[in-house]
Amino acid sequence: MDELSPQYDGTPIISTSRLTKAFGKLVAVNDLELQVMRGDVFGFLGPNGSGKTTTIRMLLGLIRPTAGRAVLFGMDNADQLPAILRRIGAIVETPVFYPYLSGLDNLRVVAASSDMASGKANDRRLAEVLDIVELRTYENLTYRKYSLGMKQRLGIAAALLSDPELVMLDEPTNGLDPAGVIEIRRLIKRLSALGKTIFLSSHVLYEVQQVCNRVAILKKGNLLKQGNVTELLAASQQVEVRMNRDDETNYALHLIQQIQEQGANWITGAHIEQNKQGQGVLILDAPVERSAEINALLARQSLFAAEIHPRAGSLEDLYLEVTAQGVQPGNAIGMEALASTVGTPAEMPGSGK
Amino acid sequence: MSSIPKSQQVMPTPRRQESVIIGNQSYLSVLLRLISVELYKIRRRLMSKILSIVAIAVMVVFFGIISIGSIFVLASPEATFLPPPCTANLPAGTLCLDHSPTQAELDQARQRALTAVSSPLRPPDSVGTALQVGSIIGLILLIILAGTIVGGEYSVGTVRLMFTRGPTRTQFFLSKVGAILICAVLGMLVLVLIGILAGVLLNLFTGIGIDFSFFSGAWFLHTVLKLLIVMLELFVYGMLALCLSTLGRATAAGVAGALVWWGLETILGGFLFLIGNYFTGAFGNVIKAIPDYFISNSIGALLQNQDHYITATSQASTISDLQALATLVVYLAVFIGIAWWVNQKRDVTN
Secondary structure, eight states: OOSOOTTOOSOEEEEEEEEEEEETTEEEEEEEOOEEETTOEEEEEOOTTSSHHHHHHHHTTSSOOSEEEEEETTEETTTOHHHHHTTEEEEOSSOOOOTTSBHHHHHHHHHHTTTBOOTTTTHHHHHHHHHHTTOGGGTTSBGGGOOHHHHHHHHHHHHHTTOOSEEEEESTTTTOOHHHHHHHHHHHHHHHHTTOEEEEEESBHHHHHHHOSEEEEEETTEEEEEEEHHHHHHHTOEEEEEOSSHHHHHHHHHHHHHHHHTTOTTOOEEEEEEOTTSOEEEEEESOGGGHHHHHHHHHHTTOOOSEEEEEOOOHHHHHHHHHOTTOOTTOHHHHHHHHTTSBOGGGSTTSOO | OOSSOSSOOOOOOOOOOTTOOBOOOSHHHHHHHHHHHHHHHHHHOHHHHHHHHHHHHHHHHHHHHHHHHHHHHHHSOGGGGSOOBOOTTSOTTOOOBOSOOOHHHHHHHHHHHHHHHHGGGSTTHHHHHHHHHHHHHHHHHHHHHHHHHHHHHHHHSHHHHHHTSSSOHHHHHHHHHHHHHHHHHHHHHHHHHHHHHHHHHHHGGGTOOOOGGGOOHHHHHHHHHHHHHHHHHHHHHHHHHHHHHHHHTSHHHHHHHHHHHHHHHHHHHHHHHHHHHHSOHHHHHHHHHGGGGSHHHHHHHHHHHHHHHHOTTSOOOSSOHHHHHHHHHHHHHHHHHHHHHHHHHOOOOO
């Protein structure tokens, strides 16, 4: 995400302190310290069962924390929940509406239940949000006849209805076709440009990287990482070295490990991965600006790299790094297991891969 | 220790877009708006329409069945309605006819029979008939409605949507209570009026005019009170359905639970009476007194006491109005209290 919202001013709009939720012996969220700033497009990541939805539910007052507190807009949600909710538009999991009402009538019900004036007073606003999610043509269709994607879009329309400052979207691209996914991405960017703070919970890392300026990664209820996307990715930069032959690659790895043992702490890790051509490449966890130094070290041992270049850090790599402890890159079993819970660029419709 | 400072400044609310029109934010306005939303949802449900049609149909059919008696009287030979001719075989004291009936006597006999049979079609009897039918069918249908509008929110999942919109959980809860109360009042009123109207229309076939000599201020007052008592009955069972469907997070829990409770009261009342008769003394008396604190018996007592005021021939109930009302108030407090408390404290999960 290149541009920040015009409202971005570093003021926390959501702050949690030691927020904890336990269901019996199962601790779903543990001591969560979350900070979402005004104007953020905040990505909330984690595998299934990591506590994302539980956190959203606690923030929205649907469930009560076992311990800790959450402050939104400077108000504690234990004491001032109605005032907080009036400033939020949210989708929690799959949006659900009254199946016997049309999309438009459902929005009318939501509007009247959101302190908005009832009757025809808000018809213009209803038309606006239906236009935003491109459901105007289907506004009179009964909700039970909506496709999953249409339901998702109606959920977004409902979230935007009262023009809230904070929009919380829990897996908003679930069930959407490629065009729908792209449209949601555009919509999030548009809302951010309008000064809205977006809290986006998602599995689809590619999407999150496209739209979010800050992220938090959760696993088994624990916050593993939180911060600015650019900074987090910069910290996880890697250098990829390709040699001409596999024995050279193995020797280069051995050499780098020796250098590490001798105290070169700027290299934090090294391993061999298979590239798309099935050839082994050396991956070094090291600053990109020291690529020339790496090249020189290898050359001193008569190892001449065929190719050396920075490997662009992706949110996916970062995610795997912080969540998949013990899962080595290139390890087929580990990657498959992760792929079942985490969306990858390859899975992204319209990603061109 | 919390890392958030205790005193934080509340962020000012930015201006919303001009197209967003916010309604009155007072507690009552929000509540009234939510009640209107509930009524709108009820009105738009197919189930509500079907229930209304069923209720009206049952009422009309019931009056239709009563009118069949009149048709039977009109179609039968006049002599059927005369006392038997006096013969030696008749037991002593039996009313009998000691001469050949004249045409006038035949006509009178038929008219008497017709008047007696068709009496439930005309006021004031038809009001009582409509109230009785309405109290049974209305109660069943209101229980279904109450269970559905509460349990449905949980089973469909729309409770999440509603609880994250701004109004408090108490306001949402009270809107359900208000909607059920309005349905009980309006439903019963409409149903009784339809019953009376159906009776009047079917009575036209009998050719017997309506005698309004019964009408007086006292009759009207006590009849209105009877109507209110039946509405109260519907509301109490509606609250039972609301309570049970809230506890069970499902329509079925509220509907089945309230209907079973209603049926059990009758069965249990008879059973406790038998046990009470079996045991003599204080214990037996206590057992026999338990059904006096049932919902249906309290309602029955209130209705019986009103009948006693209207017609001197009816006996007053052994349960006083005060005891019956106090019992019903306690039931309402318990049902509404439990449902409200659960609604407030519950975690809304899947």
